[in-house]
Amino acid sequence: xxxxxxxxxxxxxxxxxxxYTVGIDIISDLQFLTENDTLxxxxxxxxxGFFKPGSSEIRYLGIWYxxxxxxxxVDLPLSVGSSGVLKIVHPGSLVLMSNNSIMWSxxxxxxxxxxxxxxxxxxxxxxxGDNKKIIW
Numbered sequence: 001x002x003x004x005x006x007x008x009x010x011x012x013x014x015x016x017x018x019x020y021t022v023g024i025d026i027i028s029d030l031q032f033l034t035e036n037d038t039l040x041x042x043x044x045x046x047x048x049g050f051f052k053p054g055s056s057e058i059r060y061l062g063i064w065y066x067x068x069x070x071x072x073x074v075d076l077p078l079s080v081g082s083s084g085v086l087k088i089v090h091p092g093s094l095v096l097m098s099n100n101s102i103m104w105s106x107x108x109x110x111x112x113x114x115x116x117x118x119x120x121x122x123x124x125x126x127x128x129g130d131n132k133k134i135i136w
Contacts, residue, residue, distance in 0.1 A: 027116040032087030046122040
């Protein structure tokens with residue numbers, strides 16, 4: 001119920017105010033997403049990143065339509081507190097961290113390299129390094 005209330009609040013407080021961001025294609029053990037970055041789908045239709053709706057002090061991780069001038073969140077965002085990082089840690093787990101603490105984890109393992117990317121359907125997926133097998 002709390003997540004539904006947060007989602008409704010986000011829809012009411014849009015457009016999302018954003019500062020300058022850098023779009024990246026993948027998240028890997030060497031490339032991670034911080035508050036000044038966004039992950040962009042190949043068709044540039046969707047974008048994932050950290051944002052603060054309206055005058056809120058709470059930051060969220062969410063997915064929105066990139067090409068619409070009024071940011072429209074399409075996925076239920078996660079609250080990340082004051083500073084957030086989305087990255088892959090060994091052994092192949094995607095984690096959301098805030099203030100150096102893990103807030104969420106994909107709880108996956110992989111013996112080799114893993115990457116995370118936003119697909120053209122707006123889904124965040126994690127694959128093996130060869131992009132052949134979806135892990136999460």
